[in-house]
Amino acid sequence: MRILVKGTGVAGLTAAFELARSGITVEVCERNAEPSRGASWYAGGMLAPWCERESAEAAVLTLGQEALDWWDDATPGLVVRHGTLVVAPARDKVELSRFASRTAGYRWVDEGEIAALEPDLAGRFRSGLYFPGEGHLDPRLALKSLHERLCTMGVRFHMGIPLDEEPFDRVVNCTGSAAIGGISDLRGVRGEMLYLATPEVSLSRPVRLLHPRIPLYIVPREPGRFMVGATMIETEDAGAISARSMMEFLNAAYAVHPAFAEAEIIETGTGVRPAYPDNLPDVTQDGRTIFINGAHRHGFLLSPAMARQAAEVVCQTLSQKERDHETSGEWRRA
């Protein structure tokens, strides 16, 4: 029995991992010569189910909580479990109260506690919300690590070359926004981001700055490097970052710490998040193809749950006669 996974974004690699560890023979194909440069490449890597609940359905919280352990298991040593700090400029304190009213799993922190958590932010914010159960990872390192692990598990990769799907018993399609138009109701949500480099600032955890228009955050990478994101724009346009978005990001970074004014902008990027109307991912089946898509802004948070669901669907279909009807939407009510 051979399964083909299409796409080396977070949906594809997590699915390949769950399938391979179920004992199934898996091969992975990617249309590009390099592993994923899709939305996954530009992600913040926040594993933040409680914060995300502020604007997402309950399933994001229930299914997202398993993500930290999953990534720890699949990519040992890459998950940082330092929680999330949410702050707001003094004039926007009401925004903090509003955020608190829509979330759980936090505690209020005052100026002294903020300084204890993030010494470089001492004296900059009077109050904030600290979500201790959350974590983050570097998506690029995590995908590389997962790719290498899959290779050691015997999974074959076919990069940048068209592959005949016919010999495979099942195809797991994880092609992200490339499937827009082919999967009904799937749309693109543009997310811009940039990387800053400065030795003057040190952060231990993602810092979210509440903002009336953009959910802004700074995620620390290796020492002296920071990912700043991310816009949410209803378009499939993956073109270069706009001047407006760049200004919003730089203003936000400067509001978090003035030393960011002297930082180098070392990269800008745009990813198109694949999303369904309810902004929840889904595992669907059409004949012998299983689709995992629609992760929206939660690819790293929810792919472990989606991958497990897809592996269950594959195992069920392998153990039964051919089932060619669609099975959609069941997993999220689990």
Ligand SMILES: Cc1cc2nc3c(=O)[nH]c(=O)nc-3n(C[C@H](O)[C@H](O)[C@H](O)COP(=O)(O)OP(=O)(O)OC[C@H]3O[C@@H](n4cnc5c(N)ncnc54)[C@H](O)[C@@H]3O)c2cc1C
């Ligand atoms: C700026 C930004 C910040 C984000 N931050 C976070 C975050 O902090 N936490 C979080 O959980 N999520 C975050 N996300 C969301 C997350 O990145 C997406 O949900 C996720 O990347 C979607 O993964 P995917 O595998 O479905 O798609 P993609 O990553 O786009 O991967 C699809 C892959 O399929 C390949 N492909 C396409 N067509 C074919 C074909 N015909 N054959 C073979 N391969 C094909 C593509 O080349 C690509 O490699 C963020 C997204 C953005 C843009």
